[in-house]
Amino acid sequence: xxxxxxxxxxxxxxxxxxxxxxxxxxxxxxxxxxxxxxxxxxxxxxxxxxxxxxxxxxxxxxxxxxxxxxxxxxxxxxxxxxxxxxxxxxxxxxxxxxxxxxxxxxxxxxxxxxxxxxxxxxxxxxxxxxxxxxxxxxxxxxxxxxxxxxxxxxxxxxxxxxxxxxxxxxxxxxxxxxxxxxxxxxxxxxxxxxxxxxxxxxxxxxxxxxxxxxxxxxxxxxxxxxxxxxxxxxxxxxxxxxxxxxxxxxxxxxxxxxxxxxxxxxxxxxxxxxxxxxxxxxxxxxxxxxxxxxxxxxxxxxxxxxxxxxxxxxxxxxx
Amino acid sequence: xxxxxxxxxxxxxxxxxxxxxxxxxxxxxxxxxxxxxxxxxxxxxxxxxxxxxxxxxxxxxxxxxxxxxxxxxxxxxxxxxxxxxxxxxxxxxxxxxxxxxxxxxxxxxxxxxxxxxxxxxxxxxxxxxxxxxxxxxxxxxxxxxxxxxxxxxxxxxxxxxxxxxxxxxxxxxxxxxxxxxxxxxxxxxxxxxxxxxxxxxxxxxxxxxxxxxxxxxxxxxxxxxxxxxxxxxxxxxxxxxxxxxxxxxxxxxxxxxxxxxxxxxxxxxxxxxxxxxxxxxxxxxxxxxxxxxxxxxxxxxxxxxxxxxxxxxxxxxxx
DNA sequence: GTGATCTGAGAAAAGCTTTTACCAACCATC
DNA sequence: GATGGTTGGTAAAAGCTTTTCTCAGATCAC
Numbered sequence: 254x255x256x257x258x259x260x261x262x263x264x265x266x267x268x269x270x271x272x273x274x275x276x277x278x279x280x281x282x283x284x285x286x287x288x289x290x291x292x293x294x295x296x297x298x299x300x301x302x303x304x305x306x307x308x309x310x311x312x313x314x315x316x317x318x319x320x321x322x323x324x325x326x327x328x329x330x331x332x333x334x335x336x337x338x339x340x341x342x343x344x345x346x347x348x349x350x351x352x353x354x355x356x357x358x359x360x361x362x363x364x365x366x367x368x369x370x371x372x373x374x375x376x377x378x379x380x381x382x383x384x385x386x387x388x389x390x391x392x393x394x395x396x397x398x399x400x401x402x403x404x405x406x407x408x409x410x411x412x413x414x415x416x417x418x419x420x421x422x423x424x425x426x427x428x429x430x431x432x433x434x435x436x437x438x439x440x441x442x443x444x445x446x447x448x449x450x451x452x453x454x455x456x457x458x459x460x461x462x463x464x465x466x467x468x469x470x471x472x473x474x475x476x477x478x479x480x481x482x483x484x485x486x487x488x489x490x491x492x493x494x495x496x497x498x499x500x501x502x503x504x505x506x507x508x509x510x511x512x513x514x515x516x517x518x519x520x521x522x523x524x525x526x527x528x529x530x531x532x533x534x535x536x537x538x539x540x541x542x543x544x545x546x547x548x549x550x551x552x553x554x555x556x557x558x559x560x561x562x563x564x565x566x567x568x569x570x571x572x
Numbered sequence: 573x574x575x576x577x578x579x580x581x582x583x584x585x586x587x588x589x590x591x592x593x594x595x596x597x598x599x600x601x602x603x604x605x606x607x608x609x610x611x612x613x614x615x616x617x618x619x620x621x622x623x624x625x626x627x628x629x630x631x632x633x634x635x636x637x638x639x640x641x642x643x644x645x646x647x648x649x650x651x652x653x654x655x656x657x658x659x660x661x662x663x664x665x666x667x668x669x670x671x672x673x674x675x676x677x678x679x680x681x682x683x684x685x686x687x688x689x690x691x692x693x694x695x696x697x698x699x700x701x702x703x704x705x706x707x708x709x710x711x712x713x714x715x716x717x718x719x720x721x722x723x724x725x726x727x728x729x730x731x732x733x734x735x736x737x738x739x740x741x742x743x744x745x746x747x748x749x750x751x752x753x754x755x756x757x758x759x760x761x762x763x764x765x766x767x768x769x770x771x772x773x774x775x776x777x778x779x780x781x782x783x784x785x786x787x788x789x790x791x792x793x794x795x796x797x798x799x800x801x802x803x804x805x806x807x808x809x810x811x812x813x814x815x816x817x818x819x820x821x822x823x824x825x826x827x828x829x830x831x832x833x834x835x836x837x838x839x840x841x842x843x844x845x846x847x848x849x850x851x852x853x854x855x856x857x858x859x860x861x862x863x864x865x866x867x868x869x870x871x872x873x874x875x876x877x878x879x880x881x882x883x884x885x886x887x888x889x890x891x
Numbered sequence: 892g893t894g895a896t897c898t899g900a901g902a903a904a905a906g907c908t909t910t911t912a913c914c915a916a917c918c919a920t921c
Numbered sequence: 922g923a924t925g926g927t928t929g930g931t932a933a934a935a936g937c938t939t940t941t942c943t944c945a946g947a948t949c950a951c
Contacts, residue, residue, distance in 0.1 A: 254900085254901090255900065255901045255902075256901090256937090256938080256939095257900080257901065257902075257903090257938090257939080257940080257941095258899085258900055258901070260938065260939060260940085261900090261939085261940090264938095264939080266939085266940085267899090267900090267940085268897095268898065268899065268900090269898090269899055269900070270898085270899065270900095273899080273900085287669070287672060287673055288673065288937080288938065288939095289614070289673070289675060289936090289937050289938070290673040290674045290675065291610045291611075291613045291614045291619060291674070291675050291936090291937075291938095292610075292614055292906085292936075292937035292938045292939090293937080293938055293939075294610045294906095294938095295608070295610045295611055295614060295905090295906050295907065295908095295936095295937080295938080296905070296906050296937090296938055296939055296940085297906090297938090297939080298906085300610060300674075301670075301674075302653075302674065304651075310635075310639070311635065311830075311831065312631040312635045316629075316630065316631045316635075319654065319656070320629070320656060323654075323655070323656060327663070327666060327667065327670070330670060330673075332623075332653045332655070332667075332670050332671065332674060333653065333654060334651045334652065334653060334654075335624075335638065335642075335652060335653075335654040336642070336651070337638070337639060337642060344646070347646060348646065348651075350606070351620075351646070351649060351651050352651065353606060354606055354607065354608070354609040354649075355609045355610070355619075355620070355621065355651060356608060356609065356610050454835065455835045455837075456835070456837065459837075482835065489808070492812075493811075511630075512630065512831070512832075513831075516773065516774045516775070516801065518774075518775065518778075573930090573931095574930070574931050574932075575907090575908080575909095575931095576908095576909080576910080576911095576930085576931065576932075576933090577929085577930060577931070579908065579909060579910085580909085580910090580930090583908095583909080585909085585910085586910090586929090586930090587927090587928065587929065587930085588928085588929055588930070589928080589929060589930090592929075592930085607907080607908065607909095608906085608907050608908070610906090610907075610908095611906075611907035611908045611909090611936090612907080612908055612909075613908095613936095614906095614907080614908080614935090614936050614937065614938095615907090615908060615909055615910085615935070615936050616908090616909080616936090617936085892951100893950100893951090894949105894950090894951090895948100895949085895950080895951100896947100896948080896949075896950095897946105897947080897948075897949090898945105898946085898947075898948090899944105899945095899946090899947100900943105900944090900945090900946105901942105901943085901944080901945100902941105902942085902943075902944095903940100903941085903942080903943095904939100904940085904941080904942095905938100905939090905940085905941100906937105906938095906939095907936105908935100908936095909934100909935090909936095910933100910934085910935085911932105911933085911934080911935100912931105912932085912933080912934095913930105913931080913932075913933095914929105914930085914931080914932095915928100915929095915930085915931100916927100916928085916929090916930100917926100917927080917928075917929100918925105918926090918927075918928095919924100919925090919926085919927100920923105920924085920925085920926100921922100921923095921924085921925105
């Protein structure tokens with residue numbers, strides 16, 4: 254039997270007797286034949302491989318994104334190269350070169366910050382590039398979370414359960430998402446309380462509560478925190494002051510970093526940026542581009558989702 | 573100029589005039605020529621690609637291991653497929669098949685637990701397999717942390733700074749590493765205090781302190797905790813009881829999970845399992861096997877390292 | 892029975908690189 | 922000047938699939 258006949262039988266292509274086809278398939282299965290993807294890729298110009306480039310060492314954001322990508326692409330037989338580049342331009346270039354050598358069908362760039370670029374230029378590659386949760390280039394396809402909507406979700410929830418003096422404790426003002434969330438906070442809460450900018454740490458959350466409670470006048474009855482770590486520090490500080498969460502003060506976080514949010518006492522109500530879904534869409538998009546299907550460039554904002562736990566009181570909208 | 577001449581020039585092989593060689597290289601650099609790794613792999617039977625299989629969804633252990641692997645292999649031009657399989661045998665098989673199709677030079681299996689197997693059989697593959705931080709098969713090469721030595725390190729440190737009543741609060745007894753650490757604890761601390769088995773959560777650390785302090789008799793002057801989360805819960809509980817850390821009680825964790833250990837107040841002294849180094853060695857080993865170099869099978873225990881922060885008092889051994 | 896159509900299968904090329912074998916030219920040696 | 926050894930380079934094969942082309946044989950219509 255010739256090689257080409259076997260190939261056609263296995264790929265359900267060409268004309269041949271159905272019993273020949275079946276026989277080939279059976280024998281192939283018996284001997285455990287698996288086509289060499291390298292040879293196939295050499296011919297088809299598709300390697301069924303993509304690269305994921307990230308500077309997020311701890312995987313805080315990258316892992317959910319990666320999970321989504323992998324989830325979306327495994328059905329299409331696509332595998333993912335993970336390259337952690339740690340803000341090192343030389344290392345990044347090495348990894349990009351290695352990926353290009355290996356004929357990746359596309360590259361997804363992801364990071365830990367919406368308003369920062371990866372330290373490597375991906376704009377003139379001959380393979381498609383999609384940006385996810387990191388700043389993209391002109392005319393690129395970029396996926397990001399809708400932080401404004403997420404923040405609105407949080408503050409509206411606090412208002413809905415009856416809170417009126419909502420303070421906002423968040424990260425450094427130079428973060429784009431900080432400004433976006435603060436803007437939405439102002440809009441919904443109506444400037445009743447100030448915004449406290451700081452750093453992304455528990456101790457800042459702790460300190461911010463000290464500041465707020467040391468001030469004269471009415472204390473906040475709710476805290477909208479810029480991330481779960483700050484929220485956790487705030488909850489700890491409130492407990493130490495004898496302020497009850499959620500009875501006296503509602504606290505809401507951002508990120509839904511389960512390891513922090515779910516272990517806090519009480520568990521944190523928080524905003525989830527749906528990073529897995531973001532990864533899924535990025536994966537499908539880079540696949541579409543690799544297959545030559547047209548994709549409109551631009552920034553796509555994905556809505557966030559509110560995760561209701563116990564730190565706000567109120568009732569969950571469902572479940 | 574013929575193709576073969578160019579190939580030999582670029583690979584510094586064959587005989588040719590040095591000025592021809594230079595000229596070829598210069599032109600190659602000019603036109604940005606990069607050899608197709610697929611075609612090269614087809615011939616050399618090496619894809620310069622390995623697969624990393626993990627069931628550790630949150631990357632708690634996998635990310636440092638991955639970083640070490642990548643770090644060790646990037647110099648050799650090897651890229652890494654990351655496959656998260658989430659304890660799903662079917663998904664695992666799909667990923668393994670995909671990797672084999674893509675002619676990976678080897679596979680590293682890693683997980684979140686030393687005494688559990690990945691839900692897929694890797695024992696009869698025609699590519700080398702190395703296990704890292706997960707249970708391997710007979711005659712395989714397995715890298716793991718030396719939990720016994722790590723625990724000894726921790727308890728000896730507590731003794732050295734003058735603590736005499738060291739309690740051990742740890743995870744579920746069915747974990748192999750829990751038993752190993754408890755064994756070392758007993759050996760070094762001399763059975764002065766009981767071992768409290770529980771779960772890997774902050775709240776268990778919190779509860780354990782309640783239990784210990786509610787009992788009559790002398791209280792412990794040190795806690796050796798099975799991981800950083802438990803330690804953190806314990807520290808919180810101690811603070812709530814007005815017990816000062818580290819003045820009254822020293823607390824030591826395990827894992828050096830920076831995000832927990834460094835954010836605890838006070839920052840946790842803890843045991844680092846050197847997972848990055850573990851990954852590095854696993855990477856180099858699978859590479860050696862892929863290149864046909866002999867490697868003795870067996871389990872290799874890597875020593876842990878004590879990270880001294882502020883939760884124990886005492887002085888750091890150096891720096 | 893013969894030409895036309897169709898069917899099943901094999902041959903060959905292409906994809907890109909590396910390696911081995913080979914060849915032509917050159918120099919030196921006797 | 923013939924021989925032998927270098928030297929610098931080319932031709933070809935191999936690695937594994939897929940696709941296109943070709944071909945032998947069979948079937949069918951007239």
